[in-house]
Amino acid sequence: MHVHERNPKRTLITILLFALVIVFGWITMKKPRFNYALTPQQTVDMVINHRGCFHPYELEKVLNHKGGDVILIDIRNNFDFAKGHIPGALNITSVNLLNEENIKQLDEWKKNNVKVVFYHDDQLQANGAWMLFRQIGYSNTYVLLGGYRYFASYKDNLKQSEGTCLKGTAKYDFATVAKKSVAGFGDVSTSKPAKKVKVRRKKKEKAASGGC
Amino acid sequence: MNRNYLFLTLLMLVLAIGTFFIKKDDVYKNQIKPETLLQVITQPSRYVTTDQVAKRIIEKDPTLELIDVRLPGDFDKFTLPDAINVPLKDIFTDKGQDNLGIEDLNVVFFSNDDIIADQAWVIATRLGYKNMYVMKGGLNCWIETIINPTMPPETASEIEFEQFRFRKAASLYFTGGSTTQPVSVTKAKVKVRRKKKEKAASGGC
Amino acid sequence: MGPLIPNDIITGDWNFVIAILIGIAFGFILEASGFSSSRNLAGVFYGYNFVVLRVFFTAVIVAMVGLLYFDYFGWLDLSKIFILPTFLSPMILGGVIMGVGFVMGGFCPGTSFTGIAIGKTDALFFAIGLFLGIFIFGEAYPYFANFYNSGNMGNVTLTDVTGIAAPWFALGFTVIALAAFWVTAEIEKKVRKNMKEYKF
Amino acid sequence: MNKNNNKRPHYLNPYFGGVLLGLLVIATFYITGRGLGASGAVKSTVVETVETLAPQHAESSPYYSKYIPKDTSPMNNWLVFESFGVLLGGLLSGVIYGRVKKFRVEHGAHTTSAKRLVFAVLGGVLFGFGSQFGRGCTSGAALVGSASFSFGGVIVLISIFGTGYAVAYFFRKLWI
Numbered sequence: 001m002h003v004h005e006r007n008p009k010r011t012l013i014t015i016l017l018f019a020l021v022i023v024f025g026w027i028t029m030k031k032p033r034f035n036y037a038l039t040p041q042q043t044v045d046m047v048i049n050h051r052g053c054f055h056p057y058e059l060e061k062v063l064n065h066k067g068g069d070v071i072l073i074d075i076r077n078n079f080d081f082a083k084g085h086i087p088g089a090l091n092i093t094s095v096n097l098l099n100e101e102n103i104k105q106l107d108e109w110k111k112n113n114v115k116v117v118f119y120h121d122d123q124l125q126a127n128g129a130w131m132l133f134r135q136i137g138y139s140n141t142y143v144l145l146g147g148y149r150y151f152a153s154y155k156d157n158l159k160q161s162e163g164t165c166l167k168g169t170a171k172y173d174f175a176t177v178a179k180k181s182v183a184g185f186g187d188v189s190t191s192k193p194a195k196k197v198k199v200r201r202k203k204k205e206k207a208a209s210g211g212c
Numbered sequence: 213m214n215r216n217y218l219f220l221t222l223l224m225l226v227l228a229i230g231t232f233f234i235k236k237d238d239v240y241k242n243q244i245k246p247e248t249l250l251q252v253i254t255q256p257s258r259y260v261t262t263d264q265v266a267k268r269i270i271e272k273d274p275t276l277e278l279i280d281v282r283l284p285g286d287f288d289k290f291t292l293p294d295a296i297n298v299p300l301k302d303i304f305t306d307k308g309q310d311n312l313g314i315e316d317l318n319v320v321f322f323s324n325d326d327i328i329a330d331q332a333w334v335i336a337t338r339l340g341y342k343n344m345y346v347m348k349g350g351l352n353c354w355i356e357t358i359i360n361p362t363m364p365p366e367t368a369s370e371i372e373f374e375q376f377r378f379r380k381a382a383s384l385y386f387t388g389g390s391t392t393q394p395v396s397v398t399k400a401k402v403k404v405r406r407k408k409k410e411k412a413a414s415g416g417c
Numbered sequence: 418m419g420p421l422i423p424n425d426i427i428t429g430d431w432n433f434v435i436a437i438l439i440g441i442a443f444g445f446i447l448e449a450s451g452f453s454s455s456r457n458l459a460g461v462f463y464g465y466n467f468v469v470l471r472v473f474f475t476a477v478i479v480a481m482v483g484l485l486y487f488d489y490f491g492w493l494d495l496s497k498i499f500i501l502p503t504f505l506s507p508m509i510l511g512g513v514i515m516g517v518g519f520v521m522g523g524f525c526p527g528t529s530f531t532g533i534a535i536g537k538t539d540a541l542f543f544a545i546g547l548f549l550g551i552f553i554f555g556e557a558y559p560y561f562a563n564f565y566n567s568g569n570m571g572n573v574t575l576t577d578v579t580g581i582a583a584p585w586f587a588l589g590f591t592v593i594a595l596a597a598f599w600v601t602a603e604i605e606k607k608v609r610k611n612m613k614e615y616k617f
Numbered sequence: 618m619n620k621n622n623n624k625r626p627h628y629l630n631p632y633f634g635g636v637l638l639g640l641l642v643i644a645t646f647y648i649t650g651r652g653l654g655a656s657g658a659v660k661s662t663v664v665e666t667v668e669t670l671a672p673q674h675a676e677s678s679p680y681y682s683k684y685i686p687k688d689t690s691p692m693n694n695w696l697v698f699e700s701f702g703v704l705l706g707g708l709l710s711g712v713i714y715g716r717v718k719k720f721r722v723e724h725g726a727h728t729t730s731a732k733r734l735v736f737a738v739l740g741g742v743l744f745g746f747g748s749q750f751g752r753g754c755t756s757g758a759a760l761v762g763s764a765s766f767s768f769g770g771v772i773v774l775i776s777i778f779g780t781g782y783a784v785a786y787f788f789r790k791l792w793i
Contacts, residue, residue, distance in 0.1 A: 011633040025490035034246040040304035128253030174290035228591035231584040234489040420650030440702015448710035450634030462785035475635020480642040480764035501762040503769030511751025512776020522740015525755040527655035531707030546741015558680035
């Protein structure tokens with residue numbers, strides 16, 4: 001064997017330094033606070049199957065038993081909260097939901113299998129926060145259907161809400177309603193072929209060019 | 213053979229095996245952080261009103277891309293002009309993503325009402341897409357405000373009457389009457405335009 | 418953070434200065450490893466000198482593993498680096514032609530430059546050949562333009578094509594390379610016994 | 618091993634060279650986002666030469682015209698500067714290790730200098746020709762391409778070395 005191949009001392013030192021850099025990187029790397037626990041597919045399955053919905057009629061039990069294993073969280077701002085809220089609800093404004101102490105609290109509830117129900121004025125405004133928490137692994141979070149507005153108008157008769165306030169259904173037969181008002185109706189709203197979209201995958205932003 | 217070669221071999225193997233512990237989610241590279249998602253989720257700026265959508269359709273705004281997230285069966289029966297059908301369950305598939313993130317296009321999701329469209333918006337936003345909106349109230353609201361607008365009471369402000377006139381004209385436009393009364397359409401359009409966007413959306417769902 | 422120039426951390430004005438510095442490092446490593454000698458290079462095909470295999474595969478596995486770590490640490494965004502586009506059949510043919518050229522010429526383009534630097538006439542002739550080869554290609558291009566552009570798969574990575582995660586390839590290359598290092602060391606010993614004339 | 622071997626010009630340990638080269642590839646990606654290369658520089662030289670000697674021909678050629686930038690010369694290219702650096706780096710190493718001498722030809726025991734030079738040119742022609750189909754040479758496509766997990770890079774790598782071993786027997790007289 002040739003002399004320069006006898007002892008790979010410098011090679012070993014270089015590789016060790018390289019390994020040290022990697023260990024250093026590993027240690028100093030910022031670990032993300034939250035990771036997605038659900039894939040987009042699982043998220044879609046969840047919302048399509050209406051998992052994680054909390055119906056207003058279920059509130060009745062909660063209100064009568066006072067607390068128990070359900071916590072209501074009002075994610076509106078504290079001004080709206082002060083004007084009126086569901087009895088027993090806590091107020092955490094939505095932008096503060098991921099704050100350190102709130103997360104600690106949520107973790108505890110999660111550990112103790114407490115149902116956490118988010119609500120806002122209506123379901124739509126609580127939808128985002130609820131979906132976020134479901135996606136980062138808080139499978140104990142729920143969204144109140146109908147929101148505070150429904151509760152405020154029907155608080156004496158929450159039972160009747162069974163099956164009625166699910167959003168997402170069509171109130172009208174769109175096709176007939178949309179054409180009825182005018183006589184000489186054209187084809188504008190019914191059988192329009194879908195617009196051709198330039199199908200273009202999102203490009204890499206500013207990838208380096210090159211190669212030989 | 214020098215013993216150091218053995219060390220080198222082992223070290224390199226360890227480094228290579230180490231890469232398995234750093235596996236990243238390769239499929240969704242542009243996914244945004246949950247913290248960022250919360251920030252955008254709490255902004256109501258993603259909601260657009262049916263009036264704004266109607267106006268942009270009438271003006272044939274080339275940057276508007278309407279996405280109907282209902283099922284294909286519903287889509288075939290009725291949808292907004294030039295809308296594309298991407299059911300919620302397909303939103304993150306390759307087919308669905310082809311319609312998102314197209315340069316210079318503003319996506320507006322809509323469904324029967326706004327919940328499902330909003331859910332599509334949340335998922336697409338998580339995947340890193342931008343310039344997307346949700347039509348508030350959805351098609352239910354579309355019918356109530358644009359197709360069958362209700363006359364405001366006598367006491368209503370001038371702005372509300374203007375809005376009503378716009379809706380009346382838009383109704384004609386969308387139900388096929390636009391050819392018969394072109395004058396009123398343009399009139400309404402001009403009037404509506406004077407309003408600032410922020411002031412608009414006062415009525416409805 | 419990285420890549421620095423595409424992310425505008427270093428301005429593009431430095432590009433050519435950096436190019437020369439990187440080139441100097443590249444040339445130094447090639448020459449110092451013995452790549453300026455065509456007999457060292459060709460040895461890999463005849464079993465008497467595996468320096469090409471050693472340098473080449475060590476570089477590939479170190480870079481592969483390193484890039485994966487750097488990407489994970491957020492130091493280097495792998496989605497922003499240049500991925501060589503794949504043109505399947507032209508690339509296979511190109512590789513075959515280059516393989517024959519390698520054995521005949523005893524150099525590859527980069528190594529021939531270092532050969533010229535230390536005064537190898539054969540390296541100079543190889544570089545002239547390179548020039549002619551590309552010139553011929555350019556002139557004859559219209560005859561095989563279709564083939565040249567066929568099989569375009571875009572800037573795909575191994576993961577895009579096979580669906581297997583990148584660490585598997587890094588580990589696979591590492592294991593194969595390390596095994597090859599040990600095996601070829603033995604082969605080299607045996608072959609060299611019969612080559613009194615070749616000085617290493 | 619005989620003592621004579623140990624007095625020969627000194628080389629780096631090949632694994633040390635390999636590790637350095639690997640780190641250089643990472644550094645290059647880190648700084649510029651692109652890889653090393655060599656054949657691209659020769660291509661730029663060809664395009665520049667053709668453009669100087671026959672500008673119309675270069676403009677009309679479907680191949681050369683792709684590589685003629687609008688506002689600068691084809692030589693104003695990253696790889697050209699990098700290859701210039703390779704020459705300098707090779708010279709530097711040659712000076713340090715005492716390998717820089719007047720021009721000479723290196724060839725196997727059973728062949729002549731003239732034959733070696735002829736085959737060097739032929740090999741160069743093939744390599745240059747093939748590198749255009751391969752979108753790069755051993756450094757640009759095979760080394761950097763494979764290191765960045767490019768599918769095409771690995772194809773070129775396997776293709777070059779596979780063919781090399783397949784045809785090595787026919788050219789053994791040149792080297793052994």
